[in-house]
Amino acid sequence: IIATGAKPSIPPIHNIQKNGTLLDGVYVLRTIDDGKQISSCIKNGGKATIVGAGLIGLEMADALYKKGMDVTVVELLPDILASTLDSDMCKPILKEMSEKINVYTNYLVIKAEEKEGKIKGVLIQDKETNKERQLKTDVLVIAAGTKPETMLAESIGCKIGKTGGIVVDERSGTSVKNVYAVGDCTQYSDFVTNEPLSVGLGSIVVRQGIAAGINAAGGTYNLPKGFLLTRTSKFFGIEIAAVGPVKDACQNIPVIYGKFKGSSLPEYFPGGKPISMKVGVHEKTGEVLSAQAVGYNTAQRINTFACAILSGVNVEDFKKLETAYAPPIAPTLDVVTLVCDVASLKRMRKRRIP
Amino acid sequence: IIATGAKPSIPPIHNIQKNGTLLDGVYVLRTIDDGKQISSCIKNGGKATIVGAGLIGLEMADALYKKGMDVTVVELLPDILASTLDSDMCKPILKEMSEKINVYTNYLVIKAEEKEGKIKGVLIQDKETNKERQLKTDVLVIAAGTKPETMLAESIGCKIGKTGGIVVDERSGTSVKNVYAVGDCTQYSDFVTNEPLSVGLGSIVVRQGIAAGINAAGGTYNLPKGFLLTRTSKFFGIEIAAVGPVKDACQNIPVIYGKFKGSSLPEYFPGGKPISMKVGVHEKTGEVLSAQAVGYNTAQRINTFACAILSGVNVEDFKKLETAYAPPIAPTLDVVTLVCDVASLKRMRKRRIP
Structure with missing residues (x-):
């Protein structure tokens, strides 16, 4: 490994x-x-x-x-x-x-x-x-x-991809039998675009490690067909989070975007903090492809979109998701569904008017 | 209406x-x-x-x-x-x-x-x-x-269900043509058990209102096939959240439960707060059926399970969900997936050993 x-x-x-x-x-x-x-x-x-x-x-x-x-x-x-x-x-x-x-x-x-x-x-x-x-x-x-460190892998003949990483499959296996590779040195696919990616997100790396360990030991563990790229960070008091490809990485997919600015709490309850969200959905199929968020408690909100992308859920269903509501915790209709209402409306209009 | x-x-x-x-x-x-x-x-x-x-x-x-x-x-x-x-x-x-x-x-x-x-x-x-x-x-x-207030509905012949609520369908329509009913006075189904339910959660009520309004005005809006029952509350400093039926409501479904106690942050990062989770999955199909959580930021974590239930995702896929990770925000592998690992293991054991 x-x-x-x-x-x-x-x-x-x-x-x-x-x-x-x-x-x-x-x-x-x-x-x-x-x-x-x-x-x-x-x-x-x-x-x-x-x-x-x-x-x-x-x-x-x-x-x-x-x-x-x-x-x-x-x-x-x-x-x-x-x-x-x-x-x-x-x-x-x-x-x-x-x-x-x-x-x-x-x-x-x-x-x-x-x-x-x-x-x-x-x-x-x-x-x-x-x-x-x-x-x-x-x-x-x-x-x-960063640049993937592939010297050892190359020396034993592992295929290197166009991102510079060692090409691995859903088992974390390389092109050489019984050789596995995990982490920042690898290249795998984007779940949505299917394009090759070399990423170093800790959550991904750990799962690749699990897959390589289990498969190398004779078990079976297949990763999803690509990276969802669920990511988050916090700096200068701003929490951000996203999942799925950014706009520039979606050149070959017809994507409709919806945007919504909401609050972490119902408007009548004091202490709500702003949340800006954007969701990308496939114009034809309606599948949720990506989401981005800036503001309070966005990482966990983005995880819900990660689940939607992983399970191929349609925005017309997802916009009706029953989210947890209580005045001190979250609004009646959460930003995660309201942003989908916007995307859905835009999609409906686009598909009705040629 | x-x-x-x-x-x-x-x-x-x-x-x-x-x-x-x-x-x-x-x-x-x-x-x-x-x-x-x-x-x-x-x-x-x-x-x-x-x-x-x-x-x-x-x-x-x-x-x-x-x-x-x-x-x-x-x-x-x-x-x-x-x-x-x-x-x-x-x-x-x-x-x-x-x-x-x-x-x-x-x-x-x-x-x-x-x-x-x-x-x-x-x-x-x-x-x-x-x-x-x-x-x-x-x-x-x-x-x-509470008891549903159905006097008016009964007087015009609307069917009343065994929970005492006005029976409504996914359009919020009653048994009487062009009469809709919404909110605490109604009876609809549980998404997982298909049993009749009369609930008064604000998030559900608002969506029923949207459905009734659109359908009464000649449009089309269908609710999901039942209530997910995504719910949350906070008292004495304890946040709780849940989705799907409690154990007592699942008598006729073979459910495997997984439990896990984790933290809101990686173990090496200061300030993590405890989170207890429990997930219920269908023993045979592996579908995620319910989740319960007590602790920090559980409402948004439960929303991710709501999406899993709505989309019928299998625990074997869901346990590999790539969640947003950054040390000050969430652990490498979030509690939401670790609790699924436990349920999956228990399910595997049960199905291998007769």
Whole structure:
């Protein structure tokens, strides 16, 4: 059973390495030792720059901000959290974060400035205007994704997929008999799009481990036909969660989206907190394909959509789901069904009018 | 569209009424006015007795306890919350509540003691030993369930079911053409057992209203084939939630139960709160039939089971549901899937060994 994990992607930043090692003050975040090293560099009022606005980058930004640092996040893509949420769901998050930290989206980090082997700043460049900007920094954390570590697997002839991961099936088996692979080093499929994916979500990795262990020992354990990609995070007081492919990953599927802004409690009960949801359904079949949520208690709400996707339930049925209601706990009709009402209406209209 | 609701059940307590009205200080809880009247009787250190340990009774007990009253709950059945949770799930709740209030289960309230038309106490009787006990009380609240109000419906010939409610179908239609009925006055089916039910859950009632409105206006809206009975409540700091029939209502179905005690967060992360879960699955088909939970954030977790029941998903698939994981939000494998692992194992054993 191969569980070699992944190594951090280091973007091509000029001058970031000296004699084959990262400059002093430049870190990646993979191991507990990485965490301890970053931790030792924290100083109140110091400047921290993070490369990458994915889940890890933003969680890191939150942690360093809470420790009193002046934090800047630089992201290559036009949006933060590109593989987690659609652009429209990110806008309010970006607005809220921008009150606490600096965020540069659509910016490339092109060069590191150093003094005696220690990071002092970075030069970043606007991808559209090519305008450059200098940022002083005491710490630079690279959170630009990972690359599957496949050296061992390749050496014994395991098939490597186009994402760079070891191709595994629903048994966590590789292309080589009696060789299994699990975790960040693997490539499996997206449940909805069927496209190959290499992901490192802990929940998935643990299940792959269960599958590989049972199958290698002669038992039978088949994973679902693909990853649902149920994911969640929390930073700057904002809880987010999602399941299924983002919009950009659904190019070949006709998807209707519904959106709804609701509250965690009935409108007449004090203390309700806002929840924004978006659901994607197949225009023709009505199957629930994806859901995204920002706000209070969204992870558990997204799990209900994960179940809907896993079981292939139709939005016309799911919108009538009887959810648990009590004034101090949840509204009469929960956001999870109201957002489906919106998607259902949009779908009905689209299918009636040619 | 008939929406006549229900009237409170008044148990046959000797002396509880005088000249056809309840004694002064004796209340039921159906309307806002009932609430206001009970509220006007609250005094710090005063004694309150509640008849019935269902959801309404215990929510009332919590409210009066919080206002500084000395609260006693008297329940006819051997367990509290008999239509919400199985006996084994109630035991820890009862233990926790008993530190704050007095609870007498298996006790009948047989007589009210009055002085000048005002309640002064009740005589209760142990159903097994017949031993009697006298309780002083300043207020008596009756929360012993409701009876559907069907006078109008009966007068126009609507069929009344064995639960006493107006029989309605999935369109909220009655047996009389163009007459619909919704809410606490109706009888519909249990999704799992197919048995007739008369329930007054707000979430159900609202959906029946939607169905009746749309269908009466010439549209088409069919409810699911029965009530899932997704329910939740919170009292004495304990959140509970459930979906599907309790054990006693499943006499004719071979059900395997799995139980699991877990935490709301991964074990290595501080702040996790306990969650007890129980799931019922069909021994032969493996379909998820019911789930019960006590502890933190259980309502939304139960909604995921509601979706599983609605879509007929098999426990062998559901136990592999990819749930949202992040250390500050939820564990790698959530309680919702771990409890299914237990049920699945028990089912496998039972089916292998004759």
